[in-house]
Amino acid sequence: MLSKIPPEIFLMLAALFWSGTFVTIKLALESVPPFLFISIRFWLAGLAILLLYGKVLFRRENLKKHYILPILLIAVTALSGYALQTIGLVTTTATQSGFITGSYVIFVPMLQILIERKNPSLQTWIAVIIVFSGLFLISQNGSTFETLYSGYAISVGDWLTLASAFLFAAHIILIDIFSRKIPIPVLVSLEIFFIAILSTLALPIEQNLNVAFHQTKLDYKFWLGVIYTAFIATILTSQIQARYQKTVSATRAGVLYSLEPVFAFILAYFILGESLSILGGIGCCMVLSGILLSEVR
Numbered sequence: 001m002l003s004k005i006p007p008e009i010f011l012m013l014a015a016l017f018w019s020g021t022f023v024t025i026k027l028a029l030e031s032v033p034p035f036l037f038i039s040i041r042f043w044l045a046g047l048a049i050l051l052l053y054g055k056v057l058f059r060r061e062n063l064k065k066h067y068i069l070p071i072l073l074i075a076v077t078a079l080s081g082y083a084l085q086t087i088g089l090v091t092t093t094a095t096q097s098g099f100i101t102g103s104y105v106i107f108v109p110m111l112q113i114l115i116e117r118k119n120p121s122l123q124t125w126i127a128v129i130i131v132f133s134g135l136f137l138i139s140q141n142g143s144t145f146e147t148l149y150s151g152y153a154i155s156v157g158d159w160l161t162l163a164s165a166f167l168f169a170a171h172i173i174l175i176d177i178f179s180r181k182i183p184i185p186v187l188v189s190l191e192i193f194f195i196a197i198l199s200t201l202a203l204p205i206e207q208n209l210n211v212a213f214h215q216t217k218l219d220y221k222f223w224l225g226v227i228y229t230a231f232i233a234t235i236l237t238s239q240i241q242a243r244y245q246k247t248v249s250a251t252r253a254g255v256l257y258s259l260e261p262v263f264a265f266i267l268a269y270f271i272l273g274e275s276l277s278i279l280g281g282i283g284c285c286m287v288l289s290g291i292l293l294s295e296v297r
Contacts, residue, residue: 007244007247008248008252008256010244011240011241011244011245011248011253011256011257012256012259013240014237014240014241014257015256015257015258015259015260015263016260016263017232017233017236017237018233018237018260019259019260019261019262019263019266019267020228020232020263020264020267021229021233022089022094022095022097022098022101022264022267023264023267023268023271023272024224024225024228024229025037025086025089025094025225026089026093026094026097026272027221027225027272028221028224028225028226029086029090030221031216031217031218031219031222032216032217032218032222033216034083034086034087034090035199035203035205036203036216037086037222037225038079038082038083038195038199039199039200039202039203040226041225041226041229041230041234042192042195042196042199042230042234043196043200044226044227044230045192045196045230045231045235046189046192046193046196048231048235049189049192049193049235050189052185053185053186053188053189056183056186057185057186057189057190067182067186067187067190068190070174070178070181070182071178071182071186071187071190071191071194072194073174074171074174074175074178074187074191075190075191075194075195075198076194077167077170077171077174078167078168078191078195079194079195079198080164080167081164081165081167081168081171082164083164083199084160084161084163084164084167085097085101085160085161085164087157087160088156088157088158088159088160088161088164089157089161090157091155091156091157092155092157092158092161093268093272093274094267094268094272094274095141095261095264095265095268095269095274095276095280095284096138096139096141096157096158096161096280097157097161097264098260098261098263098264098265098268099134099135099138099261099264099265099284099287099288100135100138100139100158100165100287101161101164101165101168101261102258102260102261102287102288102291103131103135103165103287103291104165104166104168104169104172105169105254105258105291105294106124106127106128106131106169106290106291106294107165107166107168108169108172108173109124109294110128110169111173112173115173115177123293123294124294126293127290127291127293127294128290128294129290130286130287130289130290130293131286131287131290131291131294133283133286134282134283134284134285134286134287134288134290135158135283135287136154137279137280137282137283137286138158138280138283139154139158140154140277140279140280140283141276141277141279141280141283175187188238192234255292255296258288258291258292261284261287261288262288265284
């Protein structure tokens with residue numbers, strides 16, 4: 001039955017599942033501080049990974065010391081991205097976070113200049129200008145053209161989310177480099193465990209910096225968030241990617257994944273009651289157009 005369903009449908013489902021993280025994390029942050037959420041999320045994902053890849057992970061040929069440092073670097077980059085995105089959601093909306101995070105596809109070719117010495121095309125640079133113009137308008141969501149003319153401000157949450165998008169792009173570049181040298185099950189498994197360990201070690205720092213904005217309550221919002229992000233948005237989507245992305249061109253997959261912020265807005269509208277002003281709507285359309293322009297060749 002599943003074999004009759006086009007693989008593009010499953011990739012769209014993956015984008016839908018990822019979009020749900022913005023809403024569930026936004027709700028969970030009303031109950032727990034960011035690093036506690038991230039820590040429990042990845043410990044649960046790690047236990048699921050053991051069930052999936054345990055036999056492969058503990059084979060002698062896969063346990064090599066020179067794998068540790070690259071995977072640790074990948075984990076630090078990913079954790080930094082998740083942390084900034086999660087903390088940013090405290091002061092920005094799920095809709096804005098979704099579209100700003102989606103700009104990571106623009107940062108990837110820019111980082112390729114520095115790391116892999118690959119010069120982006122003119123089309124990519126045009127997409128960069130469109131996306132960043134759109135991000136500025138998204139950050140002014142709720143404003144009007146009149147108030148924008150008299151002055152503007154970008155929230156701390158939007159800046160943190162933009163920084164997380166940059167880190168996610170760096171994470172993609174590192175994955176691209178080291179996935180050719182390290183078996184994928186080993187890379188994914190150890191990355192998840194490293195993130196869990198590092199986020200747990202960061203808990204005392206979070207408390208000292210007074211990042212914990214709310215009293216910790218392990219209520220239904222918290223459990224909904226960690227279960228959804230650990231099992232559906234992490235484990236299930238990784239299985240969908242592994243099985244179906246290889247049957248679709250990279251360009252088409254990128255375009256389908258770019259639907260993630262659109263789905264995030266739809267979910268935030270119906271679940272959280274978030275809305276877009278005219279400026280925010282124009283900005284979202286510009287970001288989506290820029291993302292599509294960067295993906296389509």
